[in-house]
Amino acid sequence: MATINSKISEEIRALAGKLLEEKKIAAFLGYCQGSLPMTARPFVARTPEDTDKLIWNSFCVLNLANYLPELLKSLEPPRGPRDPAPEGPLPKVAILATGCWSRNIVIQIQENQVDRDRVVICGVGSRGMVAQAKVKELFDGREILEVIEEDHKLLVSGNGFNEEINRWNVVRDNCLTCIHPDPVIFDIRIGDEAGQRKNDNRFAEVEKIDNKSTAERSRWFTDEFASCIRCYACRNACPLCYCPTCFVDDAKPQWVGKSIDQVDTSIFHILRAYHCAGRCTDCGSCESVCPMGINMRILTKKLTSDVLNLYGSEAGMALDAPLPLTTYRQDDPQNFIITEQAADKEGE
């Protein structure tokens, strides 16, 4: 039986093969099967033969936009920092893009990391990706050896068990609260348009914390991030993190200590999240790759909700909309400024 994802996989293979054969692109950025169950590995197809390996399923949790700037750079002829740009058109790359990934590509274009003319965006409507951790939790330590995906259920099997679970119950939290599953820009569409998801309140998880007292929030934050081992997987999986030298690697001044001291990990997570302010598309890569299961996405989600409430903008929705922190309005809210609070009081 052909499932939605197997049809999409077929389409991807056919399209990638065609584009590579016609030499319209030099590389196709997609996914191939990972070596463990419930994993898919980012994959660059460079020849038409490679394209047989391309797949599409619910385990494509890494944001492909993360690999785009470097892949484009690697295809340019080598040159020194002062050499002039090479003449003529540079090789192109085709990339798969769901809603959040396409928004990240928009941001990369706005931030001059990616040249729009060099990418062929192949839009795929996202049906929500599955959180491996959620599936594993259901099976409570039993080793999962194979997972077969159908449209609405997952057939999970291992030594001595063979069970069926509802796919939607194990979809990642960020996908559950997503309101833009369909790509915002694309050149070629693959599969059907993604349906709208019903969401009463997509910032419910943020509000839950907001409603706590200061002391409770402080305790929650310390507990949540206590297990961080500073592997930086969240940073490395993030398509927004492309600085040549990250602030955590700075030695003079050293902004954040390199130990797993609670203060150091806290500062790392505050600044990591803050650097994504107004840019994060809630793609959930950071959370998916965390080996310790920390929900660091809540910090960026908080910033997303603030940016929307204060400045009314959402990251990466259109190429001509400026990023919220690169612009301003003269009447931006400023009731947090203490001199303004005093002036307000006098005015009353």
Add this chain to the structure above:
Amino acid sequence: MTDKTWEPKIIAFLCTWCSYAGADLAGVSRFQYPPNIRIVKVPCSGRISPNLILNALRTGADGVLVSGCHPGDCHYISGNYFARRRFALFENLLEFIGIEPDRVNFSWVSASEGEQFAEIVKDVTARVKELGPATHLVKKFNEAA
């Protein structure tokens, strides 16, 4: 802590064109204000990155004051407008993770507001005193023997 002799240390980042000049005016006009602040002169409030604020807290400041020109008066035309957006988000984020809102303060002080500057410092010092010594995000450095 109930130590009555405890005095907070407050790092004040002042923009060189307005707030620093305002602090200077407070000095030459002999307005009294608490000696708890340590002033760091910066070119513009737009220069202030959250790194600097967190670094101040991490290395032992009990409070932070960031002050720049009033909106519209920035020497660099728009530095404080950009800063305002960044500060608003940063202040909310700090509050979200359980830092007391009065630890990190933002204000606008012009070069002619010497008296107001003294008032702000009094106000901020009182707020931080009320909170007591900072306990979050303070790194315990091993003291040299």
